[in-house]
Amino acid sequence: xxxxxxxxxxxxxxxxxxxxxxxxxxxxxxxxxxxxxxxxxxxxxxxxxxxxxxxxxxxxxxxxxxxxxxxxxxxxxxxxxxxxxxxxxxxxxxxxxxxxxxxxxxxxxxxxxxxxxxxxxxxxxxxxxxxxxxxxxxxxxxxxxxxxxxxxxxxxxxxxxxxxxxxxxxxxxxxxxxxxxxxxxxxxxxxxxxxxxxxxxxxxxxxxxxxxxxxxxxxxxxxxxxxxxxxxxxxxxxxxxxxxxxxxxxxxxxxxxxxxxxxxxxxxxxxxxxxxxxxxxxxxxxxxxxxxxxxxxxxxxxxxxxxxxxxxxxxxxxxxxxxxxxxxxxxxxxxxxxxxxxxxxxxxxxxxxxxxxxxxxxxxxxxxxxxxxxxxxxxxxxxxxxxxxxxxxxxxxxxxxxxxxxxxxxxxxxxxxxxxxxxxxxxxxxxxxxxxxxxxxxxxxxxxxxxxxxxxxxxxxxxxxxxxxxxxxxxxxxxxxxxxxxxxxxxxxxx
Numbered sequence: 001x002x003x004x005x006x007x008x009x010x011x012x013x014x015x016x017x018x019x020x021x022x023x024x025x026x027x028x029x030x031x032x033x034x035x036x037x038x039x040x041x042x043x044x045x046x047x048x049x050x051x052x053x054x055x056x057x058x059x060x061x062x063x064x065x066x067x068x069x070x071x072x073x074x075x076x077x078x079x080x081x082x083x084x085x086x087x088x089x090x091x092x093x094x095x096x097x098x099x100x101x102x103x104x105x106x107x108x109x110x111x112x113x114x115x116x117x118x119x120x121x122x123x124x125x126x127x128x129x130x131x132x133x134x135x136x137x138x139x140x141x142x143x144x145x146x147x148x149x150x151x152x153x154x155x156x157x158x159x160x161x162x163x164x165x166x167x168x169x170x171x172x173x174x175x176x177x178x179x180x181x182x183x184x185x186x187x188x189x190x191x192x193x194x195x196x197x198x199x200x201x202x203x204x205x206x207x208x209x210x211x212x213x214x215x216x217x218x219x220x221x222x223x224x225x226x227x228x229x230x231x232x233x234x235x236x237x238x239x240x241x242x243x244x245x246x247x248x249x250x251x252x253x254x255x256x257x258x259x260x261x262x263x264x265x266x267x268x269x270x271x272x273x274x275x276x277x278x279x280x281x282x283x284x285x286x287x288x289x290x291x292x293x294x295x296x297x298x299x300x301x302x303x304x305x306x307x308x309x310x311x312x313x314x315x316x317x318x319x320x321x322x323x324x325x326x327x328x329x330x331x332x333x334x335x336x337x338x339x340x341x342x343x344x345x346x347x348x349x350x351x352x353x354x355x356x357x358x359x360x361x362x363x364x365x366x367x368x369x370x371x372x373x374x375x376x377x378x379x380x381x382x383x384x385x386x387x388x389x390x391x392x393x394x395x396x397x398x399x400x401x402x403x404x405x406x407x408x409x410x411x412x413x414x415x416x417x418x419x420x421x422x423x424x425x426x427x428x429x430x431x432x433x434x435x436x437x438x439x440x441x442x443x444x445x446x447x448x449x450x451x452x453x454x455x456x457x458x459x460x461x462x463x464x465x466x467x468x469x470x471x472x473x474x475x476x477x478x479x480x481x482x483x484x485x486x487x488x489x490x491x492x493x494x495x
Contacts, residue, residue: 006037009208010191012052013201019044029097029328030319032366038184041209046217049207053147053174054223056202067122074118077197078111088189093319095185096154097328098282100320106159113162116450117170120471135485141478144172146225149218153231154180154330155285158190163465164228171474177206178215182331184208219243233459251463251473253455255388256416259409260290264298266421272306274445280372283327284392288417290445292385294405297398308354311372317363328367335368338391345384351377380408410436415457419445
């Protein structure tokens with residue numbers, strides 16, 4: 001067997017090996033076999049990354065670059081991503097097992113983040129304040145924070161890099177990308193394009209390794225101004241607590257247990273497709289997964305029959321194949337976690353109408369596959385309805401009317417997203433107000449845009465990504481006072 005290649009980290013514009021000298025295996029979820037050795041960074045590597053980013057932040061080559069010039073660099077990076085979208089997508093599929101069709105679509109769409117925020121870079125304006133104090137001219141500036149750390153999960157690595165990197169750079173910050181230890185390969189390929197686009201050395205860095213080692217060191221480093229994290233809620237709470245020790249700015253995009261609510265006046269065929277999209281697309285490995293399907297009692301049985309019939313048509317197998325619908329679970333620990341929840345479901349006594357076990361189909365080979373699973377007779381208080389599973393597992397819950405749908409939908413600690421299927425405009429508008437979720441889709445599901453704010457209510461996170469609100473997450477406001485008086489008044493009295 002040929003020796004696997006070893007990846008390097010990108011720090012200060014240079015490709016370097018980890019100071020630890022250690023590496024770990026990255027596995028292909030479809031084969032279950034390792035394919036790359038990834039550098040296992042440690043505290044000293046994190047310190048190197050921060051030092052490089054700090055130096056670049058204060059370097060006139062970046063510091064004095066005009067916002068318009070920063071925008072040009074971002075748009076050039078967008079062009080390079082477009083040119084290399086297919087190659088980047090193939091790396092992501094090999095590393096995280098999601099469908100090539102989805103990864104390729106994401107990589108073709110990702111440039112829009114760099115175009116959008118590149119255009120926004122020189123449109124962040126301060127204000128002249130008509131202050132009540134005479135002979136005083138007062139205005140505000142919006143300035144970058146400094147060194148920002150972007151901690152990226154394994155489910156959609158480069159798209160979620162874009163969520164953070166584009167606004168951070170547009171605002172004038174420098175960035176350290178810490179990819180998941182399970183999916184580091186695509187970030188290392190991506191940063192080659194950053195280098196090619198002409199960003200000054202140290203403006204963007206990639207350091208690889210485990211969260212408890214290199215990640216922890218980045219979060220707690222005194223020279224890091226901001227941490228942007230996407231991942232599980234438990235990890236998010238830890239990041240928040242450690243960052244708070246030095247009063248860092250933090251944005252968190254965390255888990256979800258989103259209600260996908262189907263009313264009896266919906267277009268049933270469309271709603272079935274929306275329910276499938278909400279849970280079985282991406283193998284359920286998405287924070288906005290519509291993992292709780294709330295169906296009005298009057299159509300419950302009919303809807304479940306159609307849902308199961310449609311779900312049975314899903315093809316599993318090689319994620320690179322165009323006719324594959326459901327790929328493997330990305331990591332082996334997550335694979336075991338999902339199987340553990342299937343056991344929880346058995347213990348809770350729900351009715352399994354589809355799946356309910358690991359996949360043993362020949363086309364799944366040795367990969368980490370779980371059968372698309374649908375449970376009925378689910379109570380919202382059950383663990384499978386309350387806890388984020390992050391896999392292809394759907395809990396079906398009946399409801400009587402609008403009030404009960406909202407009560408059930410909001411009865412969870414999360415609040416990332418929700419779906420409503422109805423032909424009633426009144427219902428769509430009113431229930432969108434009452435649902436405790438950062439995103440509500442009506443007669444559609446699982447859509448995003450670079451121009452629309454995205455984030456969670458309750459324990460689904462803090463702050464917003466995408467849209468004009470996102471760039472504010474990477475800036476701080478300064479107030480400047482100018483006196484036009486020819487004489488300074490009594491210095492012992494506050495003005």
